[in-house]
Amino acid sequence: MRALNSHVVLIDLHCTSWQRNNNKHLLFPTTSNLNNFNLLSSFRRSPKRIQCSKSYSSSPEIRRPSDRYSIGNGSSPLKNSENPATAELYMFLELLPLKMRKELYEHSEIGGLIEVVMDLGRKPLARFPSGDWVISQQPITHDDLRHAISMVGDFSDDNRSGIDSSLHRISAIRNRQMQIIGLTCRVGRAVSGSAEIIRDLVERGGSILVIGPPGVGKTTLIRETARMLADEFMKRVVIVDTSNEIGGDGDIPHEGIGRARRMQVPNVNMQHNIMIEAVENHMPETIIIDEIGTELEALAASTIAQRGVQLVGTAHGMTIDNIMKNPYLQILVGGIESVTLGDEEARKRKVQKTILERKGPPTFTCAVEMISKTECRVHHRLDATVDAILAGKPPLFEVRHWDDFSNDLVMHDPIPEKCHEETSEYDLTNSNIVSSEREYGEEDKYYSPTRFEKWSNSGSVIKRSSPMQVYTYKILQADLLQVAKVMGLEDLIDVTDDIGTADAILASCSELRQNPWIRGVAKFHQLPIFVIKFNTMARMVKAVRMILGLESLGPAQKKPSNGSPDIEIDEDEPKRKPSLEEIDALEEVRLAIEYIVIPGGEAVELLPRRSEIIDRQLELVQSYQLAAEKSGTDQNTRLQILPMRLSTKKKSKSSSVSRKKISSTSEVSDGGGGKGTTVTRLPILPE
Ligand SMILES: Nc1ncnc2c1ncn2[C@@H]1O[C@H](COP(=O)(O)OP(=O)(O)OP(=O)(O)O)[C@@H](O)[C@H]1O
Structure with a gap:
């Protein structure tokens, strides 16, 4: 650390790197890590230097670790700490039985603690960025759980609770009698500066979809985005806070959200209603929403966007492709429909008969795929990304990350993603003919x-x-x-x-x-x-x-x-690899199943193929446990994939499922000619 006063602190550039590599760049080697954490939580991060944010002024708190961690007889100075982040961590640790608390205090990474897991009859675990750590050899007892539960508020119907005036999230696991037998206690923290990585997107005013795996930091990012919009861009921001995770537990929101207002949601099933209510009653310019997970929530988000309100929301999923394949969330990216072309039209356009198209404009302007807490991929134009994926083209995105050494935000020019991870031969043979009809235009300049x-x-x-x-x-x-x-x-x-x-x-x-x-x-x-x-x-x-x-x-x-x-x-060699036509045909099957049959529950008719190729297509369809039928004449045989599941228990009956154009000569395939096969309607996919 180079300078320290009550408002502005310049700290060594490496001192924030604990988030990325705790072992390499610790400013203080051992128990001081909590101080590192406090610094991080307290200062807005900017390239090269980190400046103290007024609301988190913590300079009086910055002391040598030994001052802070004299645990003594179990009471800790943390309890009365003036630093909000430290006091909040103390509140969190109080969930644990005294003995375990002491063990944790002494852990070198205490400042970066992510979660504590307490399962009845098992050893308690602490999760750190570097991995899991067994807190004690003593298994968790009913008393331990009772103690923790007594420290938190009531559990709502999503089995989540919190600690008043903090951002921590406590999630319960219940037995069949509905008694709590396990707890996942997540440390919540307002990481000031975490939204710097998308400041330009926030400033531009478009709607932003944040996706990423659980625990990657989505909530933390949108909390700070809410604060940035409200405090720095002076926007009227309303947070629809379903589990009180963004604004914390209690009726007075946590200061991590700045001037943004927060609406609590009495019941998780009402999230979409509260989203609409927020727009109708409170005149927001921006709505912040964590975990858009149901069809109703996705619809509400789309309605909000149509009313011209900026949306910043998160959804579970690793990539945009995941969202596109989720039948409930598809609407967030504009929805997908299959368009069946007439034979003449298909011939003219030299495209396959069924093509995939985006139904309408996406709810969000851009999307951020979080890869880690310090790295993300930015899709500046979500509509272009979706179109590219549907056309089998690589979507364009920009990679951003915080540099470990310079602490600068590094942005790589938009690059086309390798849509499919397969070999280069695959690249040569991608079969989605739609792409020939669509041109990149603007984005082409990024290709060289x-x-x-x-x-x-x-x-x-x-x-x-x-x-x-x-x-x-x-x-x-x-x-x-x-x-x-x-x-x-x-x-x-x-x-x-x-x-x-x-x-x-x-x-x-x-x-x-x-x-x-x-x-x-x-x-x-x-x-x-x-x-x-x-x-x-x-x-x-x-x-x-x-x-x-x-x-x-x-x-x-x-x-x-x-x-x-x-x-x-040269002369043809005996074929060892699948032919291009075969790969083409199989890719056609994959796209149809993954984008239409499974998400949309619609039948899809494929292009006419040679019988050997159709047999390969059939094998692939069956590997998805789906039924298919052949139709057309001998010269013009084609396969139709049905939104029905194969089962081998009962004898086949003619299906009552409505489907498009089934030829009178058609036969439902039973998976290789075996007897006793039947098809059943696909169940609705789980959320
Ligand atoms: N930039 C960051 N620096 C340090 N810690 C962070 C950062 N972002 C998130 N964390 C910590 O990581 C943990 C997970 O963060 P968060 O709850 O935001 O993830 P999430 O992606 O919303 O998870 P979920 O999808 O399960 O709700 C929390 O303990 C949080 O304090």
């Missing part, structure tokens, strides 16, 4: 792929909106165009004499050997060279398919490195 990357990423014909430009070398352009025409792909491929505008080169092997300069040019332009050894029609057909990404690169035609851009077009 090399030409070869461009070919790799958009090599699949279905991903492009313009024909693939091919520069031929010692191969007749007319031959290439003729082959493309015969294949019905003439709209997708064109030839060019300008190598600078080409996407790929098609060359004859013998000529290439004699004139190696072409490799140099290809390397300069980062273009792949598709090399035909013998100029046969079969190889030309293969070349066209590979250039368009309709055929995967075989083992002999591995994706070239920059140094060697050749891709040899």
Whole structure:
């Protein structure tokens, strides 16, 4: 620490790093950690220096740890501490039996304590950022639980309670007789400065959706956001505080929310009513809401957004994709619908028959995916992210984190997310044809792929909106165009004499050997060279398919490195990997199931496929425990995935479930022709 006075404190840049790596950067080595914590809680964090926030002035409290932790006969000076954060931690520790309390006081990370778990008959556990720690070898008794329960308020119907004038959350586990047999006691703290990471989003005034796994710091972030909006941006902020977690227990809200007002919710099932009431009665400019979890809450949020009120809310889920797949929360991202195109339209647009589209504008303008307490991903335009995911394109997001050493906020330019974690071959074969119809526009400026990357990423014909430009070398352009025409792909491929505008080169092997300069040019332009050894029609057909990404690169035609851009077009080897068509067909199944059949309970008709491919699709459908049926003629067989679950107990009866267009020739698949299979309506998914 470099300077200290009653209002402004400059502290060593590393001293806040305890949050990220407690062992590396402790300002005080052992029991002083609580002081670190107090500092953190008390000062607004800004790059390079941390300034004391007036409401949390704690300079009189900053002492050597030994002054603070003379536990003596069990009474602690913490109890009468003038520092609110210290006093609150003391209140929390009082939940524990005296002996366990003493053990915890002595723990080096006490300032970073996250939770205490007390289960009847088991050893009590303390959760720290570094991991779990057994507080005592003595198992928890009924008396211990009674003691803790006596210190907290009444448990509401979500089995949560709190400690008056604090932000702590106490959650109960009950037995079948409804007696409490376990407690999860979470330390709540107002971490001043925690919302600096999204200050620009807050300032911009758009609605912000915060998502992340449990315990990552969502509530803490939106509490500080509420304070920032109310105190710094002078907005009328109303918090709808379902479990009193944001504003703390008791009728006078915790000072961590600043001037923001708080509405309590008598019963968790009334959260959506209180959200609407807040808008109708209290003229807020911003509504803050923790844990939007039900359909009614999501609908209420959408109504609020439509009325022009800024919303800052959290939802459980790791990524936006999770929210999109949750049937109740889908509305937060605009909702998803499947649009079935007529045959003619589908042919014209060169897209699959059923496409996925966003139904309307999302409730939130932007989204923050919290990765840890100090790192997040910002999706500046939630609508663009959702559209990209639906189109099978990588969404754009910005990564932000606090730098451990400089304490600066580091932001990385928006980068497209790898939508699917699969191999590069998968990237070449993504089957969502919708993407060819949608263009990025504005966001395109963030992409700067090399030409070869461009070919790799958009090599699949279905991903492009313009024909693939091919520069031929010692191969007749007319031959290439003729082959493309015969294949019905003439709209997708064109030839060019300008190598600078080409996407790929098609060359004859013998000529290439004699004139190696072409490799140099290809390397300069980062273009792949598709090399035909013998100029046969079969190889030309293969070349066209590979250039368009309709055929995967075989083992002999591995994706070239920059140094060697050749891709040899050779005889087909026996197939070991799934073909591109197969991957394409399976991806079509996955998207249909995950975005329509399961969340929406709707049947989806797939594209016509060859029978072997349909068998593979069927296997995948069955792995989701779903029923499917084949329809169409022999030449035009297609699969329809039904929102019905496979079961192998009873004999199949014709289903009464209403579904789209089932052909009279159709048959419900029973999972490989076995007998005694039946289908039942899918249950509503749990929240
Ligand atoms: N920036 C931070 N610095 C230090 N501690 C933090 C920070 N953010 C959160 N914490 C602590 O981490 C714990 C979990 O935080 P919080 O309750 O905000 O998480 P959450 O994501 O809302 O969890 P849940 O989803 O279970 O409600 C709390 O003890 C909180 O005090």
